[in-house]
Amino acid sequence: AQSVTQPDIHITVSEGASLELRCNYSYGATPYLFWYVQSPGQGLQLLLKYFSGDTLVQGIKGFEAEFKRSQSSFNLRKPSVHWSDAAEYFCAVGRGNQGGKLIFGQGTELSVKP
Amino acid sequence: DSGVTQTPKHLITATGQRVTLRCSPRSGDLSVYWYQQSLDQGLQFLIQYYNGEERAKGNILERFSAQQFPDLHSELNLSSLELGDSALYFCASSPYGGADTQYFGPGTRLTVL
Numbered sequence: 044a045q046s047v048t049q050p051d052i053h054i055t056v057s058e059g060a061s062l063e064l065r066c067n068y069s070y071g072a073t074p075y076l077f078w079y080v081q082s083p084g085q086g087l088q089l090l091l092k093y094f095s096g097d098t099l100v101q102g103i104k105g106f107e108a109e110f111k112r113s114q115s116s117f118n119l120r121k122p123s124v125h126w127s128d129a130a131e132y133f134c135a136v137g138r139g140n141q142g143g144k145l146i147f148g149q150g151t152e153l154s155v156k157p
Numbered sequence: 158d159s160g161v162t163q164t165p166k167h168l169i170t171a172t173g174q175r176v177t178l179r180c181s182p183r184s185g186d187l188s189v190y191w192y193q194q195s196l197d198q199g200l201q202f203l204i205q206y207y208n209g210e211e212r213a214k215g216n217i218l219e220r221f222s223a224q225q226f227p228d229l230h231s232e233l234n235l236s237s238l239e240l241g242d243s244a245l246y247f248c249a250s251s252p253y254g255g256a257d258t259q260y261f262g263p264g265t266r267l268t269v270l
Contacts, residue, residue, distance in 0.1 A: 075256040077258075079261070085263065086159060086161075086247060086261040086262055086263045086264055087247065087249075087261040088159070088261070089258060089259075089260070092258055094256070133200065135200075137256045138256060143188055143190060143205050143207075143212070143213065143251055143254065143255060143256060143257055143259060144190075144202045144205060144213045144215060145190075145192075145202060145259065146202065147192075147199060147200035147201075148199075149199050150199065150200075
């Protein structure tokens with residue numbers, strides 16, 4: 044069955060420290076991969092996406108993610124976290140032959156210490 | 158602001174009742190998606206419409222139904238409501254029908270008492 048795993052439910056980092064959020068997927072073919080962020084009381088905002096090509100993708104707000112086919116991973120990184128990055132982060136996968144259906148991970152809540 | 162609008166923002170109702178959630182996609186987008194977000198199930202895909210036709214279906218309950226109208230707005234109808242239907246319901250839209258960037262609305266928070 045198709046699935047997305049975000050192993051870390053909650054992560055706390057200090058402001059200015061680097062960040063890596065993990066995402067692993069289980070899919071039968073090369074998936075389309077997304078990272079979304081959700082602030083409290085808000086909808087989901089797209090940070091970045093991978094469809095094909097360069098496996099290192101750049102997104103908004105200084106985020107980047109790397110697709111590693113051999114590890115079935117799509118980890119999100121940021122070199123220096125800001126207090127405003129505190130939010131919940133969701134990894135999602137989709138496949139073109141299933142319409143636009145996205146399967147989401149359980150999310151990782153990020154807290155930022157001053 | 159994603160350009161996707163959802164109404165109402167909050168909805169409180171009783172068990173057994175029926176409600177309708179409304180979504181207007183971004184201008185030019187042909188696909189509309191509905192997702193349910195709850196504490197125990199996380200974010201679950203319910204259904205997708207593309208240009209008025211059903212394109213993909215997730216684990217949507219038989220008590221739930223959706224449609225997309227000629228002006229491309231969509232409605233999600235939830236009937237015979239149960240306590241467990243309390244959740245945040247998101248609508249998203251995208252330009253096309255396949256794997257595509259989805260833009261999410263702010264959600265409708267449904268509380269069933």
